[in-house]
Amino acid sequence: MASEDRIPTNLRTLLILEVLARADQPLTPTQINDSLGLPKQTVHRLCTTLEEEGFLTRSEDGKRMKPARRLLDMGAGLLQSGRDFYSRHQVLEQIARAVKEAVNYVVPQESGMHYLDRVDTDWPFRIQLPVGSNVPFHCTASGKTYMASLPPAARRAFVAALDLQPLTEKTHVSPNTLLDELAEIRKRGYAIDNEEFMDGMVALAVPVTDPQGRYVASLAFHGPAPRLTVEQAISQKDTLQDGALKLQGILFS
Template identity: 60%
Template structure:
């Protein structure tokens, strides 16, 4: 890296965000600077500025920072509007054609999972969850896929603080039952929604990761129980996982 006195101020801010974005754990300003070698006061000042403007946030009352709403929205916007958007759409279209149902590209946010992209099925009877829809973590395939990807301590802390709103008679309403299922999701490599979010809808999701194995999004397939079964969903796992692999290569190979 260039000498710290030759790094422009605006680039220093980006480097701080880059370090924090690469980490799977919240970091103090001192820990961030261990990778940058900038003047201590500069890093602390820039972290405070980023916090005040909603790009990063403190973990509780600690001195550790984690990414916050505006940085997540920035990342989501880059994914949506980049030149790779066309390639992503084509991969999702190919997958939707192969499985014959709606497929979704779903990203985690503070309060749940957001549908960033989707390709609808050609069936006249379908369940519509438009782009931009926000859904809970605890009762959706994509949400459970994300939760299962977290390190054990972070997963436990997040699950313990979820609002276990009962959406249907199948919804998890306790941290204990959800944690038990998440352990299975990690082993299987995919997650299921067994009419937990909407009566009459089932879904399956797999993780899409970056080149370092970090969760970026869920690739999900859903449809009505009148046409789909859990067994039929599971039979499509290989196709969905292959699409997730192709997407990761498109987004992170360069």
């Protein structure tokens, strides 16, 4: 625990964000301060400022703080920048050559899963989901990979808040069946979209994690069902998982 006079004023806000980044759940200002040792009113004031500026938001109980859109966008931008972006894109290109389909690097945002990077396929018949696209959580391989990474209680709360809109005949519309699949995804380490988001599209996704095993992004590939069956997609899961390990080394070296 650090004393107030040992923490420069201009670092306190960053240290609050660092504590939240290392946690796997929202924290109250008091819980944040357990790692900092600042005066209680200082931490509450800084958290309020971060909330007002759009970096933090409150959890459903109104007491705990969690990252808001502005902070998530900043984090995604940092992951996108410079050497890491070019190295990451090279890994996606290697995977795309191996699986011969479009490969995507996807991160969660408030409105769904956001396509941050992509390498397309050379096939003339392909599914267009360019960088910048946002897709639903509940019916995509990348979204289900993210939800499966959540602790069980947070996973149930997240699913309960979703609008399980049926986009195809195979889309999950029951929270219970979706939760059952998420539990299975958590065990096996990959997720499948079997024409749940779009008729005629199959996808597989795996998590990219930090060295502590915490979710960072989804690494996915997809293709049209006439060319890519579920069984063929699963046969390439090791290629994606190897790629996820390479990305971990790039992002956290």
